[in-house]
Amino acid sequence: PVYLPDVKVKLYVINGQQLAATSLVDPPLGLYLSDDGSPLFAAANATPEEDKGVPIELSADERLGPVASIPEFQFLNKNSKFKVGGRTFKCFKLLARATRKDPVTGQESVVAQVESESFKVTTKKGYDGCRKAEYLYAHDPITDKTFANLGETTITNLKNTFDGIETVEDLMHLVQACRSQPDMEMRLREVLNMARDAEKYRNLTRMLTEKV
Numbered sequence: 001p002v003y004l005p006d007v008k009v010k011l012y013v014i015n016g017q018q019l020a021a022t023s024l025v026d027p028p029l030g031l032y033l034s035d036d037g038s039p040l041f042a043a044a045n046a047t048p049e050e051d052k053g054v055p056i057e058l059s060a061d062e063r064l065g066p067v068a069s070i071p072e073f074q075f076l077n078k079n080s081k082f083k084v085g086g087r088t089f090k091c092f093k094l095l096a097r098a099t100r101k102d103p104v105t106g107q108e109s110v111v112a113q114v115e116s117e118s119f120k121v122t123t124k125k126g127y128d129g130c131r132k133a134e135y136l137y138a139h140d141p142i143t144d145k146t147f148a149n150l151g152e153t154t155i156t157n158l159k160n161t162f163d164g165i166e167t168v169e170d171l172m173h174l175v176q177a178c179r180s181q182p183d184m185e186m187r188l189r190e191v192l193n194m195a196r197d198a199e200k201y202r203n204l205t206r207m208l209t210e211k212v
Contacts, residue, residue, distance in 0.1 A: 007111060009068045009098045010053030013041060016079075016091030016118035024110040027051060028095050035083045044072040053097070068096070075121045091118040117196075136212045138169035147204075154193060161191050172208040 012030040014022065022028055030052030031040055043054045054071065061067045079089045097113040140146050142155055146168065150158075159165050162174055178185035186195065194201040 006103070007058065007098055007100045009056040009058060009096060010049070010051075011043075011056055011070060012051075012053045012095040012097070014093050014095050014115075015089055016093040016120075017089065018093070021115055022095060022113065024113065028053065028097060030095075031082070031084060031089070031092070033084075034077065035086065038077065040075065040077055040082050042074045042076060044074075046071045056096070068098075070096075078121045080122075091120050093118055136168050136207070138167065138172070138212055140168045141166060142168065142171060150192065154191070157191050161187070168208070168212055172212055175205050175208055 012028045014029055014031060028051070030048070032048050032052040033039055046054045046056075048054050056068045056070060059067050059069065079091060082089060094116040095113060096115075098111040099108050100111050101108045136146065142150070142158070142165065144151055144155065147155075158171075165171055165174060174188065178188055189195045189201050192201070192204070194204070
């Protein structure tokens with residue numbers, strides 16, 4: 001790899017529901033300020049530019065070639081509360097784009113870009129999946145108030161997929177049964193939208209073990 005000092009790299013937060021990758025010829029539809037003017041994120045020692053992209057420093061590495069150092073990111077709002085044009089976003093993606101300005105024409109062209117997988121931003125309470133009460137009761141019905149990170153649709157899918165799952169105790173027994181049946185566990189995690197989030201599923205199982 002050759003280090004090109006005139007190459008610039010920016011990092012954007014974009015809508016994670018986009019099915020198609022962002023075109024190289026179109027400007028990224030970056031997200032930063034909500035309708036009420038509050039920022040979605042903060043980047044250490046960096047400020048988003050007019051196109052909502054965060055500039056990333058480049059350096060030359062003898063072994064790797066050009067290296068981009070991503071600044072520390074802190075999300076200041078969760079996706080369910082962040083609104084632009086009155087709409088919320090179920091998830092986000094990160095988009096890194098490298099551009100270079102032609103020394104003769106002055107035109108800027110895209111050299112390369114890459115997108116992350118979609119992800120959600122939630123609160124610690126929502127991530128743990130626990131309500132405000134210190135403990136859960138075995139005979140509590142499963143609702144979005146009992147489990148903060150399970151919406152009504154997810155709970156309906158859970159009950160439709162696994163017969164007899166109505167209470168906290170029922171879910172606890174199901175999770176315990178899944179420990180010896182990997183296929184069932186994967187099916188449960190898919191229904192709970194935790195197939196790609198092992199830590200979130202571990203938090204759920206820990207809560208059912210320690211707080212019921």
